[in-house]
Amino acid sequence: MALIKTINQKAQTDKNSGFGTNANSYGGRFVNKDGTANVEKRGMHLFRRISWYHTMIDMPNWKFMSILFIFYIVINFIFAVIYYAIGIEHLDGIAQSQSILTQFGQAYFFSAQTFTTVGYGHISPTGFLTSALSSAEALIGLLSFAIATGLFFGRFSKPTAFLKFADNALISPYKEGKGLMIRVVPFKNTNFTDASAKVMLGMSVEDNGEHTIKFYNLDLELGKINALTLSWTLVHPITEESPLYNFSEEDLKKVQGEILVFITTFDNMYSNTVAARTSYTFGEIIYGAKFETMYNRSKDGSKTILHLDKLNHYQSVNF
Structure with missing residues (x-):
């Protein structure tokens, strides 16, 4: 507990973290590795607490395309069942002598043609019910494709911080002492300028005999850069003013803590500010290691080569 008391006395806490202080109310980490909040919301109906637009915009591409494909198959199957229930004789062009499966x-496929408003004309509806159903399906198809088009546009036009963080943070030799190292790199063909970073430490400590959560601002050697084109290693010098000053490798294994990383930068393509965040628990901090350089000069000396596959490469060092 002497270590915890030293931290409380010397380190400056951050009261504007946006997180609570009751340690007993928290489960797991504060922020997931992908930057999302580790919070599950309850107490309200599902359809009120979830924005389906944001859900469809943020989900992975494979899941988004799968939902559209499944929706297309299912809704045409439902309409086909209704057409068949009304009677195949009301669909001119389908031979009555064909098998049930063929009919x-x-x-x-008539439903698919109607839903997409293609209308090849090989099959046409006859009778009031079938005509009314095909008209309703065509309207639903138009609305569905309008929604899908809007979602496609939203996914492609959404400003995104295409930044990737290293899987682990490191505690490395730095000047005469040591420092906390966090590496981030832009991985798309984007142009980021005016990048700024903020790093906080959230830790469960004992204060007056009670467990509480306190947050500390971790000063960075360089908190702002003019252009983010290569890898950027955020360095927090572990000085006497740092809450990590007295921490050893064993302390990182015993104490519950989490490093929160926030980055904002300006995307020239969208002329908009984008943000990215992640976190590292103490178990994801490697003590006594340093990152390997990610970039080098090309053979002809005309370009700088950024090796994205080296983002997580590091080597062990001795203090």
């Missing part, structure tokens, strides 16, 4: 398949 249903023809009804399904």
